[in-house]
Amino acid sequence: MYSVEVAASIGEVGAGEWDALADGVPFVRHHWLALAERVLSGHRPRYLLVRKDGGLVAAAVCALEHRLHNPVLESRFGRLTRRWPFLQVQAPMTATSGLLGGEGPQRRVLLRAVRSLVRRERLLFCVVDHLPYAAGQPGYSRLGWLPETLLDLTWPSYEAYLDHLPRKRRAEIRRTQRRAAREGIEVRPLTAGPGGEPDRLPGRLLDRLGPMVAAVDLRHGPHVFYRPRLFTEAAGALGADLTVLAARRHGAPAGCVALLRDGDELVARWIGRDYALTEGTAVYHALLTACVRAAVGSGARRLRLGGAAYETKKQFGVRLEPRSRLFAARSELVTRLVGGLGHRLDPPQLPSPPSST
Numbered sequence: 001m002y003s004v005e006v007a008a009s010i011g012e013v014g015a016g017e018w019d020a021l022a023d024g025v026p027f028v029r030h031h032w033l034a035l036a037e038r039v040l041s042g043h044r045p046r047y048l049l050v051r052k053d054g055g056l057v058a059a060a061v062c063a064l065e066h067r068l069h070n071p072v073l074e075s076r077f078g079r080l081t082r083r084w085p086f087l088q089v090q091a092p093m094t095a096t097s098g099l100l101g102g103e104g105p106q107r108r109v110l111l112r113a114v115r116s117l118v119r120r121e122r123l124l125f126c127v128v129d130h131l132p133y134a135a136g137q138p139g140y141s142r143l144g145w146l147p148e149t150l151l152d153l154t155w156p157s158y159e160a161y162l163d164h165l166p167r168k169r170r171a172e173i174r175r176t177q178r179r180a181a182r183e184g185i186e187v188r189p190l191t192a193g194p195g196g197e198p199d200r201l202p203g204r205l206l207d208r209l210g211p212m213v214a215a216v217d218l219r220h221g222p223h224v225f226y227r228p229r230l231f232t233e234a235a236g237a238l239g240a241d242l243t244v245l246a247a248r249r250h251g252a253p254a255g256c257v258a259l260l261r262d263g264d265e266l267v268a269r270w271i272g273r274d275y276a277l278t279e280g281t282a283v284y285h286a287l288l289t290a291c292v293r294a295a296v297g298s299g300a301r302r303l304r305l306g307g308a309a310y311e312t313k314k315q316f317g318v319r320l321e322p323r324s325r326l327f328a329a330r331s332e333l334v335t336r337l338v339g340g341l342g343h344r345l346d347p348p349q350l351p352s353p354p355s356s357t
Contacts, residue, residue, distance in 0.1 A: 058101025
């Protein structure tokens with residue numbers, strides 16, 4: 001028989017048994033979730049634990065959320081969710097799956113437990129994000145989602161990576177980098193993660209990067225908000241699994257991005273900008289280029305770059321990984337109605353990038 005428990009903090013779950021279940025699933029091990037609880041502002045986690053004969057066999061990483069990430073859904077339901085939260089199932093900081101455990105009966109028990117939690121806490125609905133595009137489960141409606149952009153890291157050096165790109169893309173990257181240089185933009189690593197030797201800058205600079213991340217969140221619609229000292233906390237918790245890349249313009253801090261590593265996986269997160277210094281410049285492209293350069297030299301297998309700004313990212317030869325989300329409301333009727341509107345609520349699907357040959 002299966003039993004289900006709910007924890008309000010990852011500290012209530014033993015690190016050993018959690019990490020044994022999370023083995024092979026990037027960015028959901030115990031220390032990642034503990035870091036999320038320290039740095040995410042307003043974070044209200046819920047961890048669903050499915051046990052069989054006392055052993056942990058499946059789990060879901062959830063949080064009570066007020067912000068929708070789909071502009072269509074936000075326009076229709078944003079006022080409701082700002083007053084009454086919903087349940088989101090995903091890894092909290094890396095936009096990857098929050099479901100742990102095997103397929104079949106254990107997964108069905110877990111997804112039923114997610115719906116039960118929605119009813120018990122009288123939440124509006126739940127969304128289970130970052131699933132394979134064809135995923136579907138009883139009691140849920142499937143909605144499409146922006147595909148992930150991925151770069152498979154197969155080159156021995158950044159120069160070999162550039163040589164692999166089609167001539168047009170290679171020329172675009174180099175042209176934009178020359179523009180960044182003319183604008184006085186330089187990107188260097190601040191921490192000694194997979195990006196190589198750190199820049200010799202004062203450690204307090206890390207604390208100046210947080211407001212730049214907040215500025216990007218506010219500009220593009222709030223996704224997550226972080227407490228002060230985000231980068232300092234992350235550096236202490238992650239060590240060499242964190243690389244912070246900082247952009248300077250004419251010597252002044254102007255932008256940042258973080259590379260987070262878990263095993264062979266890298267994900268680019270925490271883009272930040274000082275818009276007063278960088279409006280209309282090539283700083284975003286320069287940060288992406290620095291991410292790719294650091295990733296190629298890291299020895300990792302894959303770099304995740306997120307679903308936004310595809311037109312810029314396609315220059316780097318990314319491939320697309322289709323994704324979907326599951327939706328369930330307390331009312332089965334509402335669940336079916338939202339499922340029937342799914343094609344209207346889906347974000348536009350991006351075209352596949354052309355072959356690099």
